[in-house]
Amino acid sequence: MKKEILKLRGVKVHFPVQAGVFNRVVGHVLAVDGVDLDIFRGEVLGLAGESGCGKTTLGKAILRLVEPTDGEVKYISLDDNETELTSLEKKEMDPFRKKLQIVFQDPHSSLNPSFTIFGSLQDPLKKFGIKSKEERRKIIGDLLEAVNMRREYMDRYPHEFSGGQRQRIGIVRALCLEPELIVCDEAVSALDVSIQAQVLKLLMQLKKEKNLTYLFITHDLSVTEYLCDRIAVMYLGRIVELCDSEDLYNNTLHPYSEALISAIPVADLDKQTKRIVLEGDVPSPVNPPKGCPFHPRCPKATDICKTEVPTLKKYSTNGNEHYASCHLIDLPEIS
């Protein structure tokens, strides 16, 4: 039986746009605009989409690194206690910070250059009550070994490490409080391909060893296919398709996902497909188009797409649940 770890209901993050002398609010960037999502324990959920679609903001909103404007983020503990995270006071949030961690995108800017690795990494351990320095050194040393680095490295400074090593230190930082869920925000995007593979393998191995759940945010769909159990595709702050990773490639329902998949260059001469080239750019999230947000670029758009906003409906492909928000899907809807 699959058990949820997080339940997101109607999560919205709107950033005010200010202008003029008095910084009057003239509009809102609808970065995340109503996302419902369940994350199950032990799964790898991919969150894919182009830049500016709100995937990073959603990841941060879950950890309350940005405050959601609206909606609920519920954490469900192992003994089925539900806690609504968005309404908690800052102090009350602390025990949950331990369970929910994040690995940041840029390994070069996410470590403080004036601290040694141990200096940076010991703070969370101190805060969560590990008093003796020996113990802290032991925990960090063990984790460094777990990510194939040497124990002695903890007394070095960030500039002494390569990009791949720093990203592994970022993973150690996320792991040191024994979290249940890790949000990986473009964790491998800044790395060279040969290093990227090392980090991907490491993430999978750690997941098995430590029973982790990942929310894997990326723009690279070939990585999500390899890594993820389920994939959510976002466009302009909304989820447009959510399904098992295999179904996304074999039974694509949403025209946006289809175009996205066809646009990815495949390193295999036998698998070359016709690119579906979308017109224009992603519209501004300040002023999204009426109706389906994708309709100005959609090759299949009809009149209904221009007026009505499609909702995320449940279908079934290959016997698996498959959610998509498009008016033009022929499959029977499942309640």
Next chain:
Amino acid sequence: MEDKNNIALSVRDLKTFFYTNNRCNKAVNGVSFDVEKGKTLCIVGESGCGKSVTAATIMQLLPTLSRIEEGEIKFQKDDKIINIEKLEKNGKEMREIRGSDIAMIFQDPMTALNPVYTVGFQISENLKYHTNLNKKEIREKCISLLNDMGIPLPEKRVDEYPHSYSGGMRQRAMIAMAMACNPKILIADEPTTALDVTIQAQIFELMDKLKKENDTAIILITHDMGVVAELADNVAVMYMGNIVEAGTADDVLRRPTHPYTKALLESVPVLGRGKNQDINPIKGSTPDPYNRPIGCQFAPRCNWQTESCDVMPEITQINETHQVRCHKYEQFFEKYK
């Protein structure tokens, strides 16, 4: 071999070294390749392998701390052959070639455009120096270039500043700028790395069209094997300043003979192969350029390393088009045939 007239640019044994803090970085260390008219050559490799320096060398855009040490770059202009490496960096002849005969698209369209000039002005600069068109004709040409690049309302957009363009549009403006004088060679240095895949698809479509219509030779620099598979006619794989394997796309992607090429291909997940595909990371990381391995540069990370790898391997011609720089390529090729 190839018909000599078909070759737009020929680089032989090129060496470009950087000198900083009394140390020497052999960024490009003996690179040879030919670029054919109307074909795309992809130079692929990880960061720091010297692919961008190769491009900058051809354009003579190297920083002052570096210089071309050896080798020749032969560019065929009409019926003359010009040795680019002998020209003065900012001399008249080089400036005539740069921008008109050989043009370049840079990686980051956000920083490559000057924010205080309109896009139209920046495109027209090229036309002003390299053609005899008058002001009005230049403006018309700018508009038609932007139109060709698929930028909506070009008459209006031509007077706008780069900040009002999106990332994809800026890159298209950059291509318009590069294509303004119908160059014979277009060097694209990671033109889509900063862009989303849907925009990347648009740019590729455009470059394909240009290649077919104008018979332009394209040098595409990338780190993405997927891009190589989609666009390349010829491929050169670089590692630490050397070309380790070169050949047609078919040669290199279907029958990789260098362990590094093979490892690169195996280290990326390929779309459509599902969850059960095996990816193999390359062990270790690229060596410090100031502290290189003595022989074959890839040896410390290679599973096929033997004592003979302490000597830099020579280039071996496998067939007419396919060449490799490895001591063990025969055994390697046998195993994966």
